[in-house]
Amino acid sequence: MPRAARETEILSLACRAFGEAGYVAVSMADVAAAAGISKPLIYNYFGSKEGLFASCLRFAGDLIADDIDRTAEAGQVGLARALVTLEGIFEVLEERRWIWRLFFDTTRPASQELDAIVARYTARLTERAAEGVAEMLAAAGNADPLDAEALAAVWASVFDTLVVWWLGHPEVSAAEMTRRSARLFVAVTLDGDAAQRVLAEVGGA
Amino acid sequence: MPRAARETEILSLACRAFGEAGYVAVSMADVAAAAGISKPLIYNYFGSKEGLFASCLRFAGDLIADDIDRTAEAGQVGLARALVTLEGIFEVLEERRWIWRLFFDTTRPASQELDAIVARYTARLTERAAEGVAEMLAAAGNADPLDAEALAAVWASVFDTLVVWWLGHPEVSAAEMTRRSARLFVAVTLDGDAAQRVLAEVGGA
DNA sequence: CCTATATGACTCTTGGGTAAGTTACCACGC
DNA sequence: GCGTGGTAACTTACCCAAGAGTCATATAGG
Numbered sequence: 001m002p003r004a005a006r007e008t009e010i011l012s013l014a015c016r017a018f019g020e021a022g023y024v025a026v027s028m029a030d031v032a033a034a035a036g037i038s039k040p041l042i043y044n045y046f047g048s049k050e051g052l053f054a055s056c057l058r059f060a061g062d063l064i065a066d067d068i069d070r071t072a073e074a075g076q077v078g079l080a081r082a083l084v085t086l087e088g089i090f091e092v093l094e095e096r097r098w099i100w101r102l103f104f105d106t107t108r109p110a111s112q113e114l115d116a117i118v119a120r121y122t123a124r125l126t127e128r129a130a131e132g133v134a135e136m137l138a139a140a141g142n143a144d145p146l147d148a149e150a151l152a153a154v155w156a157s158v159f160d161t162l163v164v165w166w167l168g169h170p171e172v173s174a175a176e177m178t179r180r181s182a183r184l185f186v187a188v189t190l191d192g193d194a195a196q197r198v199l200a201e202v203g204g205a
Numbered sequence: 206m207p208r209a210a211r212e213t214e215i216l217s218l219a220c221r222a223f224g225e226a227g228y229v230a231v232s233m234a235d236v237a238a239a240a241g242i243s244k245p246l247i248y249n250y251f252g253s254k255e256g257l258f259a260s261c262l263r264f265a266g267d268l269i270a271d272d273i274d275r276t277a278e279a280g281q282v283g284l285a286r287a288l289v290t291l292e293g294i295f296e297v298l299e300e301r302r303w304i305w306r307l308f309f310d311t312t313r314p315a316s317q318e319l320d321a322i323v324a325r326y327t328a329r330l331t332e333r334a335a336e337g338v339a340e341m342l343a344a345a346g347n348a349d350p351l352d353a354e355a356l357a358a359v360w361a362s363v364f365d366t367l368v369v370w371w372l373g374h375p376e377v378s379a380a381e382m383t384r385r386s387a388r389l390f391v392a393v394t395l396d397g398d399a400a401q402r403v404l405a406e407v408g409g410a
Numbered sequence: 411c412c413t414a415t416a417t418g419a420c421t422c423t424t425g426g427g428t429a430a431g432t433t434a435c436c437a438c439g440c
Numbered sequence: 441g442c443g444t445g446g447t448a449a450c451t452t453a454c455c456c457a458a459g460a461g462t463c464a465t466a467t468a469g470g
Contacts (some may be wrong), residue, residue, distance in 0.1 A: 003414080011340075024229050024312065027459055037416050043461065080399040087407070107229055107312050131339035144385075146374070151389050153370045154363055161362040165355045172351070175407075182404040184356050187345035189397030194285040199387040202292070202380075208448075232425060243451050245428075305422065 007045050010035050019098030023053060031203040050109060053102075054117055060099035060122030065100045067092045072128045077135045078186055085128070086159065086181050090174035093163065100163045129155050212250050215240050220261045224303030225372075228258060229312040255314060258307075259322055265304035266326030272297045282340045284390055291364065291381065291386050295379035297370065305368045334360050362383045 013034045017026045028049055032039045046052040071088035074081075093100055103122060108114055133151045137143070166177050206214075218239045222231045233254055237244045251257040276293035279286075298305055308327060313319055338356045342348070371382050 001278070001415080006415085018300055022311065028461085039460090040418090040462075041416060044416085049460065076403075078396040078399050079393070080396075080403045083400070083403045083407075106227060122441075127318075135393050136396055140388075140395050142388055142392055146389070147385055147392075150370045150385060151369065151392070152391070154366050154389065157362045157366040158359055161359050162355065179404075179407050180352055180355060182357075182400060183345075183347055183349070183352055184359065184405055184406050185398065185400040186348055187341050187352075187356065188284070189394045189400050190345050191283040191285075191341055192391065192394030192397060194283050195288070195387060195390040195394050198281075198285045198288045199391050200382050202387055204234045206449080211449085233427085234425075244426090245452090246450060248427065248448085 003045065006037070006041070010037075010042060010052075011047065011055055011059055014052050014181075015059060015099050015102065017035070018053060018056055018105065019060075019101045022107045023105050023109070028052075028053040050111060050114065053108060054114060056099075056102055057114070057121070058115045059103045061117070063091065063092055063096075064103075065121045065124045068125050068128055078139065079189070081132045081134070081135070083178070083182055083185065084153065085132075086162065087174075088164070089159065089163065090177045093113075093166075094174045095156065097163065097167050100160075101167070104160055120152065126152065126156070208250065211242070211246070213256075214377040215242075215247055215250065216260055216264055219257050220264060220301070220304050220307065223258060223310065224259055224265075227312045227313070228310050233257075237288075255316055255319065258342065259319060261304075261307055262319065262322045262326070265307050266322070268301075269302065269308075270326045270329050273330050275335055275362070283337065284341070284394070286340070287360065287370045288387055288390065290337075291367065292379075294364065294368065295371070295382045298371075299379045302368065302372045304393075305365075305371070308313045310366050331357065333360070341383070349365055398410060 010031065014026075014031050017031055017034065027075050028039050028042060032042055033050070035042075042052065046055060055112060067088045067131075068085065070083075071085045075086045103118055129152045130148065133148055137148055137151065162177065162181060164170060172180075215236065219231075219236050222236055233247060235242050236257070237247055240247075246347065247257065251260055272293045273290065276290045277286075279289050281289045294305075308323055334357045335353070338353055339359060342353055342356065367382065367386060371377060377385075
């Protein structure tokens, strides 16, 4: 089998393995066995386990980051923007949901190379998140920079949680997830009066 | 040093190490070095790495679960309930924030014993979360069980994210975090109209 | 015959776990 | 007071499995 085809196959299997089980839980022998080849061939093509993971990140990153940029141009703001972004993510991930988790894998080794790749791809995502969060806080008359930081973290984790929940429910389609997300946002926002009441109680500025 | 005192010291250091770095990233040699003792002593007192982690979970669980029950009795519903719960958690964790992460450590080995301990302590938390989520969805006229499941997951991750963000900002007090959380909830809920507009667009039931 | 594809059979490090022994302390009979 | 034995606290030096990474070698197409 020619190198290019073999590399693609290995990469695809590795993405799934890393995404589903996490970096530490996947051994090079596992990947080799899944691909029906021997370990040295993977080392020949990808150099190291870290190198293989780096290739997975680049593959997944190109897929996701482009979509984030695309949906950001729809011109929505606030929660509507969040929902449009989610819709795009669900569509892109439909047949390869596990690649999402590569970027949130806490078991990957602390290496400058991997950090740089993750940062490169998440930069666009976090930038878009920061824009969306800034819109929401501005609408509420809130200019606290730490609030913005915390809210961006919360949004990222909401996205992550919805995708991970979806991973555990393979029968649910991307379109259904989009509708579900919208329903959940509506349910939560309906309770806004309660939030303001509590805010007044705890004396929040 | 007598056994009880030594055990307490090891446990305290192990909780911090596991909580901050995660199960896989902490070696028994690390813990031993931090405690200024040798590895076999830890094995003598805790049996295994998993046993040590189990003890950490029990220690942390007793602290947190009691508080969840306490705040649940305040009788709040919906977002107000979420905020009261968060307030209690922030107070309890003030001086040992890292123990929160023990229960969300995805790098722990898949063992029946650990699963049981985590389940025992999180049962109360997830039960309370399910109640709160049900209240919110009922108010929105939503009876979809999968929506409830997904929203409970989202809430848990929002709590987790806020605590983890707080971990990274040691100078912020528990009271400040409570106020911050309330402000963020208000900012998000203000945008409810947008959510309903999008829901109509995507055709959500 | 030469290069790309491919492998079996290694090495070496990491880290969980253990066997066997050493020291410190304390109760107790004299 | 003081040997003395027993036990709790503690360590050194090791074993062993898992898994990352390598080397010498084999085969097959141009």
